[in-house]
Amino acid sequence: MRIATFNVNSVRARLPNLLEWLGSAAPDVVLLQEIKCQDEQFPALELEAAGYHVAVHGQKSYNGVAILSRAAIEDVRRGLPGAESEGDEQARYIEATIGGIRVASLYLPNGNPAPGEKFDYKLRWMRRLIDHARTLLATQTPFVLGGDYNVCPTDADVYDPVNWQNDALCRPESRALFRELCHLGLTEAFRALHPEPGRYTFWDYQGGAWQRGQGLRIDHLLLSPQAADRLVACDIDKEPRSREKASDHTPIWVELS
């Protein structure tokens, strides 16, 4: 089973590109972020016509996550635990079961500027994610937490680490919580299979970042032990970023046996 994650930066603006990529890459499951629309605006008919079931957790204007799957989607959860008590109304998390695997599409807060309220929200959100991952691990079932983490785990994941060291994506606090999440027993699939630095999933629209190769690796797939046992391959698909009307992110995928 091939599971991909793709921050599309508006699913409606990206629909032609997304449909073309689905046709060529043919993933079994796609975790979408930044769909930037409400549930009723999600292009479900077009994606169902392409052969996918859909589960959506949308929001007006900002954020929004979704799951596409060739097989049936069951037991959908929308939002991280603690959303109510935190007063968190941002649509950044959706989780469901597909073929016996629990999959989540997450859009972690950017957190800039740091320090500040937005950075505090990012760190709180990461702690909630860690708590939830602990709960999922206790089930001892295979699961995949994929999405836009808005964290460059190490300097090898940044084109210019010195200039980015105080950015919320690279700050020590962000990296420490990302490590804490991994150290619960999760496998960061790309880095587990690819030691080389300079492999990115995001290139800013500004300043010709794509053409200059100035990227960041911020989209990740974290596997539970039972999923990691089935890890066959993982890679970044750079092709969609080269297109006209591209998202500023490109997909990354894992193949599980």
Added chain:
DNA sequence: ATGGTAGGGGGCCTA
């Protein structure tokens, strides 16, 4: 020091 780009929505905010 500034503005560079893209998207949504509505006359700025987020990234």
